[in-house]
Every structure is written in C-alpha cells, then in structure tokens.
Amino acid sequence: MKLLIKNARLVDGSGEFGNADVLVEDGHIASLAGGDAERVLDAGGRWLVPALTDPHVHLRTPGQETKEDLATGLAAAARGGYGTVVAMPNTEPAVQEPEQVRALLDEARTLPGARLMVAAALTKNQEGKKLTPAALLARAGAALLTDDGRTNEDAGVLARGLVYAAAAGLAVAVHAEDAGLRGGGVMNDGPLAAELGLAGNPPEAEAARIARDLEVLRYAARKAAALGHAPRLYLQHVSTARGAALVAAARAEGLPVTGEVTPHHLTLTEETWRGFDARFKVAPPLRTEGDVEALIGALERGELSAVGTDHAPHTAAEKERDLENAPFGIPALELAFPLLYTELVERRGLPLPLLIERMTTGPRAALGLAPARLEEGAPADLMLFDPAEKRTVDPERFVSKARYSPWAGRELAGWPLLTLVAGREVWRDAALA
Amino acid sequence: MRFKARVLEPAEIERALRRIAHEIIEKNKGAGDLALVGIHTRGIPLAERLAALIERFEGVRPPVGMLDITLYRDDLSEIGVQPRVRETRIPWDVTGRPVVLTDDVLFTGRTARAALDALVDLGRPKRVYLAVLVDRGHRELPIRADFVGKNLPTSKSEVVKVKLRETDGEEGVELWER
Amino acid sequence: MGALRHLLDFAGWDRARVESLLETARMMEEVLERPMKKVPALKGFTVATVFFEPSTRTKISFELAARRMSADVVGFSGAGSSLAKGESFKDTLLTLQAMALDAYVIRAPVAGMAHQAARWLTGAVVNAGDGRRAHPTQALLDAYTLLEELESLEGKKIAIVGDVAHSRVTRSNAELLPLLGAEVWAAGPAGLLPERLAGARLSTDLDEALADADAVMVLRLQRERMDEGALPSLREYVAEYQVTEARLARAKPHAPLLHPGPMNRDVELEGALADGPRSRVERQVRAGEAVRMAVLYHLLVGRAA
Numbered sequence: 001m002k003l004l005i006k007n008a009r010l011v012d013g014s015g016e017f018g019n020a021d022v023l024v025e026d027g028h029i030a031s032l033a034g035g036d037a038e039r040v041l042d043a044g045g046r047w048l049v050p051a052l053t054d055p056h057v058h059l060r061t062p063g064q065e066t067k068e069d070l071a072t073g074l075a076a077a078a079r080g081g082y083g084t085v086v087a088m089p090n091t092e093p094a095v096q097e098p099e100q101v102r103a104l105l106d107e108a109r110t111l112p113g114a115r116l117m118v119a120a121a122l123t124k125n126q127e128g129k130k131l132t133p134a135a136l137l138a139r140a141g142a143a144l145l146t147d148d149g150r151t152n153e154d155a156g157v158l159a160r161g162l163v164y165a166a167a168a169g170l171a172v173a174v175h176a177e178d179a180g181l182r183g184g185g186v187m188n189d190g191p192l193a194a195e196l197g198l199a200g201n202p203p204e205a206e207a208a209r210i211a212r213d214l215e216v217l218r219y220a221a222r223k224a225a226a227l228g229h230a231p232r233l234y235l236q237h238v239s240t241a242r243g244a245a246l247v248a249a250a251r252a253e254g255l256p257v258t259g260e261v262t263p264h265h266l267t268l269t270e271e272t273w274r275g276f277d278a279r280f281k282v283a284p285p286l287r288t289e290g291d292v293e294a295l296i297g298a299l300e301r302g303e304l305s306a307v308g309t310d311h312a313p314h315t316a317a318e319k320e321r322d323l324e325n326a327p328f329g330i331p332a333l334e335l336a337f338p339l340l341y342t343e344l345v346e347r348r349g350l351p352l353p354l355l356i357e358r359m360t361t362g363p364r365a366a367l368g369l370a371p372a373r374l375e376e377g378a379p380a381d382l383m384l385f386d387p388a389e390k391r392t393v394d395p396e397r398f399v400s401k402a403r404y405s406p407w408a409g410r411e412l413a414g415w416p417l418l419t420l421v422a423g424r425e426v427w428r429d430a431a432l433a
Numbered sequence: 434m435r436f437k438a439r440v441l442e443p444a445e446i447e448r449a450l451r452r453i454a455h456e457i458i459e460k461n462k463g464a465g466d467l468a469l470v471g472i473h474t475r476g477i478p479l480a481e482r483l484a485a486l487i488e489r490f491e492g493v494r495p496p497v498g499m500l501d502i503t504l505y506r507d508d509l510s511e512i513g514v515q516p517r518v519r520e521t522r523i524p525w526d527v528t529g530r531p532v533v534l535t536d537d538v539l540f541t542g543r544t545a546r547a548a549l550d551a552l553v554d555l556g557r558p559k560r561v562y563l564a565v566l567v568d569r570g571h572r573e574l575p576i577r578a579d580f581v582g583k584n585l586p587t588s589k590s591e592v593v594k595v596k597l598r599e600t601d602g603e604e605g606v607e608l609w610e611r
Numbered sequence: 612m613g614a615l616r617h618l619l620d621f622a623g624w625d626r627a628r629v630e631s632l633l634e635t636a637r638m639m640e641e642v643l644e645r646p647m648k649k650v651p652a653l654k655g656f657t658v659a660t661v662f663f664e665p666s667t668r669t670k671i672s673f674e675l676a677a678r679r680m681s682a683d684v685v686g687f688s689g690a691g692s693s694l695a696k697g698e699s700f701k702d703t704l705l706t707l708q709a710m711a712l713d714a715y716v717i718r719a720p721v722a723g724m725a726h727q728a729a730r731w732l733t734g735a736v737v738n739a740g741d742g743r744r745a746h747p748t749q750a751l752l753d754a755y756t757l758l759e760e761l762e763s764l765e766g767k768k769i770a771i772v773g774d775v776a777h778s779r780v781t782r783s784n785a786e787l788l789p790l791l792g793a794e795v796w797a798a799g800p801a802g803l804l805p806e807r808l809a810g811a812r813l814s815t816d817l818d819e820a821l822a823d824a825d826a827v828m829v830l831r832l833q834r835e836r837m838d839e840g841a842l843p844s845l846r847e848y849v850a851e852y853q854v855t856e857a858r859l860a861r862a863k864p865h866a867p868l869l870h871p872g873p874m875n876r877d878v879e880l881e882g883a884l885a886d887g888p889r890s891r892v893e894r895q896v897r898a899g900e901a902v903r904m905a906v907l908y909h910l911l912v913g914r915a916a
Contacts, residue, residue: 195807196722277730322721515614515909515913
C-alpha cells in the first residue's frame with residue numbers, strides 16, 4: 001500500500017529542503033515529488049524528519065515488567081518520534097546469551113511500536129569479570145555490548161572486551177563513573193549537596209573514569225589495529241563540562257570514541273534538588289548551569305554527537321521513596337524531542353537540522369548504522385511534528401508505565417504527530433486528522 | 434467603625450475604681466490576704482490602680498499578678514488568626530487567698546471562664562471575685578461580676594473601647610458602632 | 612510573614628519569626644514551672660510522632676510537649692531498614708493521615724524526608740531531624756539556651772565542634788543563629804567538614820574556632836564514621852578535636868557548653884566538662900520541651916479559616 005504525505009516541510013541532519021510530497025511505498029521513500037497513492041495524508045506544512053534513533057533505553061524486559069515492558073516501551077518510543085531504540089541489558093536476568101537476544105528481537109517484531117535493537121552484556125551478569133561471547137551475540141543480532149547500569153571497574157576486562165567486540169564489529173558502551181569517588185552519592189557533589197545534607201557524587205568521578213577509559217581505548221585500539229580491527233567506545237550520558245572536554249580532546253586526536261548526552265543533562269540542573277524530589281534522582285546526577293552550557297556547546301560542535309534518553313522507568317511508588325532508597329533514573333522517551341526542540345531550537349536557536357542529526361545519524365554512526373536521510377530509496381522511518389502547537393506535559397497520559405516526569409507541567413512545542421517505521425504507522429496523534 | 438458616644442470620662446473612671454476599691458474592702462472585710470490578678474491587657478493596669486487605692490484606704494498594698502488566658506481560650510481549634518501568648522506572672526502563692534480577677538469589659542463571660550480555669554491551675558484560692566470597669570451584658574455563660582464600674586446596656590453590633598493611660602496613652606470609655 | 616504551615620528547616624524565616632517563636636517558648640516555660648504543668652490549649656488536636664529512626668529523647672520531648680498542651684498523642688516507630696524494601700514511608704504517612712491527625716512530628720534517616728512528607732500530608736509537619744539535613748527544634752532550643760546565657764546573640768561567636776559534615780544540628784544552627792546576629796564557626800577534621808556551609812565559617816583548627824568564643828557547642832561523634840573511612844583514627848580525633856578544660860581556656864570565661872546529646876564522654880568532650888559549671892546540657896533538655904510546645908502552638912493554633 002502506498003502512502004502520500006503531502007505538503008510536508010522536509011528536514012534531516014544534512015539540512016532543510018522546503019515543502020515536498022513524500023511517497024512511501026514498500027517501506028521506503030519512493031519519491032519526494034509526489035505520486036499516486038491509496039492513502040493521502042496532508043501534513044499541512046508541518047515538519048517531516050527521519051524517525052529518531054535512541055541508543056540508550058531501559059525497557060526492563062525480562063524481569064522488571066512492572067516498570068516497563070516491550071509493548072509499552074516501544075509504544076512510548078514511537079509516540080516520542082523514535083523509529084529505533086537500543087534496549088540495555090541490565091535486566092533480570094541480564095541479556096547475555098544469543099538466545100535471549102533472538103527472543104527479544106522476535107517478540108518485538110510482533111509489537112506495534114518502534115524497532116527494537118538489543119544491547120547485550122559485556123561481562124557475565126554485568127559483574128565486570130568474565131566476558132560474554134561477543135561474536136555469538138553479534139550474530140544473534142546484538143547491537144552493542146555494555147554493562148550499563150553498572151560501572152566497569154576492571155580496566156583490563158574492559159580492554160579485552162573492546163578488542164573482542166571490535167572483532168565482532170560491535171561498539172562497547174560504558175557508564176563512566178568511578179565507583180569509589182561516586183561512593184553513595186545521590187546528587188551532584190558540591191556546595192548544594194553540602195547545604196542540603198545529601199551525599200554527593202562529584203563531577204570528578206565521571207571525569208576520572210572517562211580519562212581512564214580513553215586510555216583503555218587507546219590501548220585496545222593499538223591491540224586491535226594489529227589484527228585489522230577498530231574498537232569503538234561509546235561513552236554514555238556525559239554529564240560534566242570536564243567529561244565533555246575530555247571526549248572532545250580524544251576525538252580531535254582521532255580516538256574512535258562517541259560521547260552521548262541526555263535530554264535531562266541538557267535541560268535540568270542540581271538546583272532541582274532543592275525540592276527534595278526523587279524524580280530528579282539520576283546517575284550521573286544533574287549538574288550545574290555551567291555543565292549544562294558546556295554540554296549544549298559540545299552537542300552543537302559535535303563533540304558529543306549523540307543524544308540518548310537513558311529512558312529509565314521505575315514505578316511511581318519507587319520514585320516516592322526517600323532520596324537514598326529511591327532508584328536512579330528518568331523516563332524521557334515521550335518527551336525527549338519536544339523538550340529539546342523547545343529548549344534548544346526554539347529557545348536557544350540551535351539549528352533544527354543539527355538537533356535532528358544528533359538524534360538520528362549521531363547515534364546511528366556509533367551503532368554502525370547508515371545515516372538517516374530523507375532521500376529516494378531510504379527506509380521510510382519518518383516522523384512528522386508540529387512546531388507550533390504547545391502542550392503541557394501530563395505524565396498521566398504517558399504510554400510508558402512510568403507515569404511521572406521531572407518536566408511535568410512544562411509547556412512544550414514540537415510534539416510528534418506521526419511516526420512511521422519502514423512505512424508502517426506506529427504512532428498517530430489524535431490531532432492529526 | 435462609627436463613633437457613637439463617650440461613656441466614661443477619666444474622672445468617672447477614677448471614681449468608679451475608688452468605689453470598687455471600697456466595695457472590695459467591705460466585702461472582704463479588710464485588705465488582709467487579699468490579692469489582685471489582672472487579665473491581659475487592660476485588666477493589669479486596673480489591678481495595679483485598685484491595689485494602690487486599697488493601699489491608700491487600708492495602708493496595706495495587696496500583691497498583684499498578671500494572667501494571660503490565651504492558652505485557656507475555648508476557640509483555639511477554630512480561629513484563623515493566632516493569638517500571641519503573653520506573660521502570666523503571679524509571684525505569690527494563690528492558694529488560700531481571696532483573689533480579685535480584674536478586666537476592663539465583661540461581655541460574653543468567656544474570658545472570665547478561661548481566667549478562672551487558669552487561676553485554679555495555679556493554686557486553690559480561698560475565694561475568687563471578679564471586678565470589671567464596664568459590664569456590657571450579652572453573657573453566654575453563667576458568670577457575673579462582683580464589682581462593676583458601670584453597667585452599660587449595649588447592642589451586639591456596638592463596640593466598647595476602653596482606653597487607659599498605661600496601655601493607650603489616653604483615658605476614657607467610648608461606644609462605637611461596628 | 613505568613614503563618615507557619617510546617618517546620619522543615621529555616622528557609623524563608625526572618626528574625627521576627629524566630630523571636631516571636633522563642634518568646635512563646637518563654638511563655639511555655641512558665642507553664643513548666645507551675646505545680647500543674649498542663650494547659651488546655653491543644654485540646655482536641657492530635658499529634659503523631661512518626662519515627663523512622665530511633666530517638667528516645669526527641670520522641671519523649673515532643674510527646675511531653677504535646678501532652679502539656681492537652682493534645683492527644685499517637686506514636687509510630689518504624690525501623691529504617693523497612694524503607695529500603697518498599698514504599699512503607701509514604702504508605703505509613705497516608706495511613707496515619709486517614710486517622711485525621713493535625714500534626715506529624717517526623718524523624719527520618721534521610722535528608723528531605725520531612726519535605727517529602729509535607730508534600731503528601733495536609734496536616735502540619737514538624738521535622739524532628741531528617742538525615743543530615745535539618746533538626747530545627749534542636750537549633751531553636753540551642754538558640755533559646757544561648758539567649759538565656761548571653762542575652763543577645765548579636766556579634767557573638769558560637770563555635771560548633773565535631774562531625775560537621777554529617778550534622779543536621781550544625782546545618783540548622785548555621786541557618787538559625789545568624790538570623791539572630793551570631794557568627795557561627797564550625798570546626799572539625801578535614802574529612803568531616805563540608806566544602807562550604809552557608810551561615811558558618813569552617814575551620815580544621817579547633818583552637819582558632821574556640822578563640823574568644825562566647826559559647827561552644829560540641830557534636831556527637833558517630834562511630835560509624837570510622838567504618839566509612841571518613842575518619843581514620845579515633846585516637847587522632849581525640850588528640851586534635853576533643854573539647855577539654857584546657858582548650859576551653861581559649862574561649863571567653865564562663866562561655867557555656869552545649870551538646871545535643873547523647874554524649875560520648877571522653878570522646879568529643881572531656882568527661883568532667885559534661886557535669887561542670889559550664890555545661891548547659893540539662894538546661895537544653897528543658898528548653899527543648901518549651902520550644903516544642905511553642906512550635907506546636909505556632910503550627911496548630913490559627914490554622915483554621
């Protein structure tokens with residue numbers, strides 16, 4: 001069946017292309033110059049962009065389906081304009097066998113939502129000791145190896161993991177925080193934590209670990225190069241100015257590293273802790289205004305080239321525990337795009353193609369996927385959004401099971417109205433006639 | 434609020450107090466053991482003045498104390514404004530003495546009721562009298578004054594303002610319409 | 612300033628509010644001096660003490676304060692470990708709320724729990740100590756005791772000594788005492804000092820902090836700090852930071868000595884000092900009752916309409 005999206009303003013990471021009529025056929029973009037179709041949708045001059053890719057989500061399956069499951073997680077992603085998401089393996093049990101990867105991918109194919117990619121554990125039970133079978137996992141369809149949810153304390157294990165992953169063609173993603181420096185910190189360390197009487201997690205915990213991991217990467221790259229492989233390191237959720245600077249320097253030097261930044265680290269600061277509300281509890285923690293500015297600059301310059309939500313759903317009741325016992329994590333799949341569109345494009349004048357690039361091609365490159373472009377023959381992974389209509393964030397209406405949000409009550413523009421994955425409609429907003 | 438009438442001039446207040454002092458001495462058969470307790474705010478200068486008058490007539494000055502009834506009010510769980518708790522200071526033993534409670538105006542009787550409760554928490558007086566400058570009627574409790582400066586029939590919409598030199602810088606009793 | 616709805620910390624307080632509360636406390640102390648130590652002011656009100664962390668002294672002090680004012684008192688004590696397991700914290704509060712209580716006196720092991728409770732409850736919340744964050748009634752009773760000794764705190768140097776980083780007592784005093792004009796110094800070992808504490812000057816030099824101090828407040832040293840590695844050696848602590856008669860010679864003559872209790876004699880302070888003429892520890896206990904009566908009065912009366 002053919003679908004014609006008429007009168008859409010086309011934008012992708014490479015630029016703006018003006019209004020066009022996009023013909024979708026057999027899961028691909030058949031034409032940007034219109035054509036006959038069984039179904040016609042009038043975009044009314046709204047923006048049509050490639051569907052987004054989220055390299056970092058927690059869908060809690062298997063084992064913690066009270067927080068999220070594949071159906072709700074992939075539906076939430078679709079609603080947020082995402083065509084593809086990568087689910088982290090810190091589940092119960094951890095995803096670390098090829099059979100588990102295949103089973104998850106098979107189940108996801110039956111669900112009407114975003115396309116699932118599966119990250120598998122780098123080490124057994126994510127304990128940071130024994131490596132998982134990278135080649136078998138890659139063959140089963142794993143997109144990435146990571147012990148995210150935990151930190152990689154043993155540098156030697158990480159180095160060998162990078163080498164094996166490189167041989168299997170996979171990137172390794174790390175949650176870069178030094179466990180010792182982080183200690184029991186629940187919020188950013190500094191004068192505010194001291195004032196509030198909460199244990200702090202210092203920015204240096206991140207910087208120290210990023211610095212170490214970059215040396216580990218240098219070592220692994222040297223090892224792998226001899227065999228003709230190139231390891232790829234993916235630094236998740238860089239949250240500090242110092243961390244971003246380290247990544248920038250490493251990239252300038254040519255190290256194969258990608259830095260990720262999250263919507264919450266781009267829009268929220270530690271000041272939110274004055275309300276003593278665990279909705280703002282996340283690891284790494286929300287930092288200072290200066291860090292936010294540095295992260296936005298790094299995103300703009302491409303030093304941090306990927307936006308990942310680190311969508312980390314928990315039950316509302318869990319987030320109403322005290323600030324030590326409440327779990328870390330912020331759910332953001334349904335808000336990431338309108339939030340960043342409003343805060344970065346609308347408020348700060350970041351070019352829209354640049355934001356699209358960081359939410360599509362940036363993460364895709366880290367995963368070894370082709371750039372997301374609106375061109376004939378490209379997969380019809382598309383998202384239509386309205387830059388004008390403002391809506392108030394109402395977590396009660398989330399598709400995700402995590403019906404709370406640090407952004408509740410904020411007025412945002414740029415809500416996705418339609419998401420297509422390979423031409424298949426996975427989200428359509430009621431506002432779209 | 435609208436001014437209606439001047440009810441007592443300073444000299445009339447003075448006369449009323451002198452009369453009350455005499456009545457107290459008469460009723461108590463002298464000033465022996467007698468003590469006065471003024472209820473915040475204007476009951477306190479009235480108690481002081483009565484004590485001075487009794488001293489003038491009898492040569493003995495009865496001790497004076499001050500009593501705040503805030504913590505004994507019967508409406509604390511209902512009111513929307515928080516009353517300030519003021520000082521209660523009765524630096525002599527209440528037990529066994531005749532005590533004259535003094536206040537400026539007797540109205541519903543609720544203040545006097547609270548003052549009685551407060552007083553008996555401080556000891557066991559031999560007998561308690563109530564002396565007021567003005568009794569304006571409209572009692573809501575079975576309470577009456579033993580000594581009254583002036584009985585002043587009022588309507589409920591009227592307000593009796595007592596002004597004393599010690600607390601207000603001027604002297605007089607006025608009737609106002611709410 | 613508007614009416615006081617909760618007592619969580621001293622954010623938004625001004626000097627007038629502090630002085631008004633301490634004035635009420637002085638009136639309440641008069642009640643405690645009577646043969647009949649009870650007034651009917653809070654008849655018909657119900658106060659819950661909700662303790663997620665054990666503290667016999669504070670609980671007794673609050674319960675007594677409430678009873679002196681004729682409030683009904685109910686108590687809940689839950690072990691801190693149950694907090695980790697599930698949602699018992701909020702559930703407990705909501706269960707109590709269903710019983711139509713007027714005030715909740717909450718002691719909790721983690722900073723911010725009193726604020727969280729205030730978000731969920733319609734009644735008044737009194738923070739009886741939440742983690743390292745705040746212990747406002749302790750600071751009020753300290754201020755009350757200090758004012759009695761020093762008459763005014765304007766320009767007075769108050770030295771707080773010990774485990775400052777983990778001390779809610781210090782945080783609350785650093786918020787409160789400067790409102791009354793005091794200059795607060797906090798001294799302790801480097802590992803037990805925060806990097807900054809608004810309202811206090813920090814020093815690792817005990818002698819500097821004690822020099823010409825008008826009053827000295829000694830904090831309890833929690834032994835678990837040693838297990839956490841925050842304090843390397845008890846022997847070193849005692850040598851460097853124990854408040855002794857000799858070191859107190861640097862403070863003003865007769866400078867009063869306060870301690871929030873319970874004391875580790877011969878750890879944070881020389882044992883004999885606790886019973887010596889400078890000690891105001893017993894005075895603090897009675898001041899605590901009067902201050903808590905005043906706090907309940909200020910929170911509960913005038914809340915209607």
